[in-house]
Amino acid sequence: MKVAVIGGGAAGMSAASRIKALRPNWEVMVFEKSSFVSHAPCGIPFYIGGAVDEFEELCAYDVDYFRRERGIDVHTNSKVISVDDGSVTVEENGKESVYEWDRLLFATGSRAQRLNVDGENLDGVLYVDDIESAQRVKIDAIEAENVVIVGSGYIGVEMANAISRLGKKVTVIEVRERPLPEYDAEIAAIIKSEMEKFVDLRLSERVAAFDGQDCVERVITNKSEYRCDLAIVAVGVLPNTAIAEGFVDLGRSGAIKTNSRMETSRENVYAAGDCAESVNVVTGREDWIPLAAPANKMGYVAGVNMAGLELHYPGSLKSQLTGFKGLEIGKAGLSENEALREGYEVVSAFITSRTSARYLPGGLIHLKVVADRSGKLLGVQAAGNDVAMRIYAASALLYNGADVKDLFFTDFPYYPPISRVWDPLVVAARNLFRKLGIP
Ligand code: FAD
Secondary structure (H helix, E strand, C coil): EEEEEEECCCHHHHHHHHHHHHHHCCCEEEECCCCCCCCCCHHHHHHHHHCCHHHHCCCCCCCHHHCCCCCCCECCCCCCEEEECEEEEECCCCCCEEEEEEEEEEECCCCECCCCCCCCCCCCCCCCHHHHHHHHHHHHHHHEEEEEEEEHHHHHHHHHHHHHHHHEEEEEECCCCCCCCCCCCCHHHHHHHHCCCCCCCCCCCCCCEEECCCCCCCCECCEEEEEEEEECCCCCCECCCCCCEECCCCCCCCEECCCCCCCCCCCHHHHHHHHHEEECCCCCEECCCHHHHHHHHHHHHHHHCCCCCCCCCCCCCCCCEECCEEEEEEEEEHHHHHHHHHCEEEEEEEEEEEEECCCCCCCCEEEEEECCCEEEEEEEEEECCHHHHHHHHHHHHHHCCCCCHHHHHHHCCCCCCCCCCCCHHHHHHHHHHHHCCCC
C-alpha cells in the first residue's frame, strides 16, 4: 500500500508516524515544500524575541529521525503542484516527478491572509507564516528601530511581545476597537491596558498603504502615518487549499470538508490540520479551528483511519492560550459575542479575583463565564495570573457538555499559596446561579 502525505507539519507528520506504527510494511511518503518537517510555528514568536536561539530548535524531530527511526520516506524541498486520482506531481530538485498513491492526505496547513493594499510588496513588509519567513523577520527585526505590526489577533499580540522584547519601538495597528477581537470587551480591556504600557496601540484604524523608496518607510492608515523600517502583517490566516480545490469538496469555511474519520468527499483521500474543517464541540456545527493541538489530533485520527482501523475525531473547543509580558490570556469555547452570533440566549458573569488566599501574596485573575439560559456552559475566558490551569479545567468541562452547576460543584483543589477555597471559576458559576434562578 502506498500512502502520500502532502505537508510535513503537525498534522502530516502525526498521520505519517501513526500509519507507519500501525502498518510498518506500507510505503509512506511525505512531501514538504520547505526544508523542515515537524516544525512548530507556535514557537516562532519566541525565536524572533530571542528566547530560542536557533530556529532548528523549533523542529520536534529532524528529517533523518523520521527516515531512520520511523521509516518514513520524507521528501523536503518538494512542492506538490497537482493532485490526480492515484498520483501527485511534485516539484523537487528542479524537475517534476510523479508519485503514485493508494491513500492520500492533505495536510497543507494555513497561509497568512494578505492585506491587498498599495506597497504590500515593498521590502520590509513581511508575513509570519512559516519558519522560513520567521528567519527573515528575525534578521530584519534586529536591524530595525521602528516596527509596525498590523493586526492584534494572537499572532500580532505575540509578535508585539517578541519585538518589544528586542528593545524596538513597536506600533500595533488594529482595525477593530480592541485587541484580541475573539475575546469579549471585559477581557480585551485588561489586555489593552497591559499592551499600552509597552507598545503604541492604535485601535479602530485601517491600514491603507505601505510607502517607501526601496523598502518600507511608512505605514499609512485612514487616520495617520507611522514611520517604520519593518512592518509585520498578521491579519489572520486562511486554509491552504489551493491544490485541493476541484479535487475534493470544501466546506462553508473554505477549508476541506471532512467527516469524523477525516475522510474527504473523495474515496481514500483524507485531510487534517489547518487545511481541514472539523466540528466545534460546543455548537456541534462545522467550524474551522486552525490551532496546533487539534492539528496533531486530526493527523493522528487520519493516520489510524488511513491505516484501515477506526477512530473518530470529535472536534475541538478552540481552546487557546497566549500571553503578553506577564499577562496570561486564555479562552475555551465561545465568547459572549460568538455565542450571540450562534443564536444562543446568553447569560454571563465577569469577575476579578485573587488567585491565592487573601493572607498570602498572589496574583489577580479576570475571568468571564458564558452560559445559555438552560445553564449549559458555552465558554470561559480569562486574563491575568494562573489562567492556564483554569482554561484547562474549563476545557475539560466544556468538552463533556457541562452546565453551570457542574462548574460550581467540580472539586477544584485548594492550597492557600496557589488557589482559593472559592475558586474564581466557582465564584463566576455562583454569580450565574443568580441569573439562572438557581438558589
Ligand atoms: P502546518 O504546521 O502549517 O504544516 C503544513 C505544511 O504543509 C507546511 O510545512 C507547508 O510548508 C506544507 N505545504 C503546504 N503546501 C504544500 C505543498 N503544495 N506541497 C508540499 N508541502 C506543502 N497554534 C496553537 O495552538 N498555539 C499557539 O501558540 C500557536 N502559535 C502560532 C504562532 C504563529 C506565529 C503561527 C504562524 C501559528 C501559530 N499556531 C498556534 C497555529 C499552529 O502553528 C497551526 O495550527 C499548526 O501548525 C497547524 O498544523 P498543520 O500541520 O495543519 O499545518
